[in-house]
Amino acid sequence: MKESVGVVLIPLLGTTLGAAMVFFMRKQMNGLLEKLLLGFASGVMIAASVWSLLIPAIEMAGEGGGNAWLPAAAGFLLGMGFLLALDRIVPHLHVDKDRPEGVKSDLQKTTMLLLAVTLHNLPEGMAVGVTLAGALMRNTGITLAGALVLSIGIAVQNFPEGAIISMPLRSAGASRPKAFWYGVLSGVVEPIGAVFTVWLAEQVVPVLPYLLAFAAGAMIYVVVEELVPEAHTGEHGDSDIATIGVAVGFVLMMVLDVALG
Numbered sequence: 001m002k003e004s005v006g007v008v009l010i011p012l013l014g015t016t017l018g019a020a021m022v023f024f025m026r027k028q029m030n031g032l033l034e035k036l037l038l039g040f041a042s043g044v045m046i047a048a049s050v051w052s053l054l055i056p057a058i059e060m061a062g063e064g065g066g067n068a069w070l071p072a073a074a075g076f077l078l079g080m081g082f083l084l085a086l087d088r089i090v091p092h093l094h095v096d097k098d099r100p101e102g103v104k105s106d107l108q109k110t111t112m113l114l115l116a117v118t119l120h121n122l123p124e125g126m127a128v129g130v131t132l133a134g135a136l137m138r139n140t141g142i143t144l145a146g147a148l149v150l151s152i153g154i155a156v157q158n159f160p161e162g163a164i165i166s167m168p169l170r171s172a173g174a175s176r177p178k179a180f181w182y183g184v185l186s187g188v189v190e191p192i193g194a195v196f197t198v199w200l201a202e203q204v205v206p207v208l209p210y211l212l213a214f215a216a217g218a219m220i221y222v223v224v225e226e227l228v229p230e231a232h233t234g235e236h237g238d239s240d241i242a243t244i245g246v247a248v249g250f251v252l253m254m255v256l257d258v259a260l261g
Contacts, residue, residue, distance in 0.1 A: 041161055048154065049215075053213065057075065089102055091103055121187055129195065156253075
């Protein structure tokens, strides 16, 4: 039980430590460092989607005697579609943008910034929850160690994300404590999403492969819709650092999953 609680809370710890950088860094994060961190987060999420979510979904479906590819394909597309729908409906504002997205609303700028990050973090919480659910069940092929590795990997990429959230808020005029707490709040959705997904998976065990792929699709949506475009803005030479970050993040998460999962 204690291990399960740790798996759920570790990603939030990563976000909190990253947000705390607002107390130690200047008002504005270095542009190249931000691109590197965005690329790193992208690499971690891509590798986690493949090794921790899609491959287990395919293996689980194959052992069940059905079409091994069907749950992975259907769940992946549903996850992408779900995030696309939320992106169109929920009013939110990205840190580096002037115009909000989603339906029109009278929400404050800080609230829409927080909603934008919440949309980003929801798939990560779901990913941790569904792998933990698989580990708690029998005969799924997913171990508690594998769920822990995914949780740690997401926490590692949440660290730079926490800083990327809090630092621009500080630059926009927010106090350091306020910028820090907004950064922390952006990660609270992850343990909430994880607990809900664990509950859902335990209620409907046969759909676990679909849920694994669903979380993968949602995470990949965040990568291709937000992280990669943001990391590759500006001069071509500057964007190369983001590509390096993707490679490092991908390899690190792959090694963690294969060696420890």
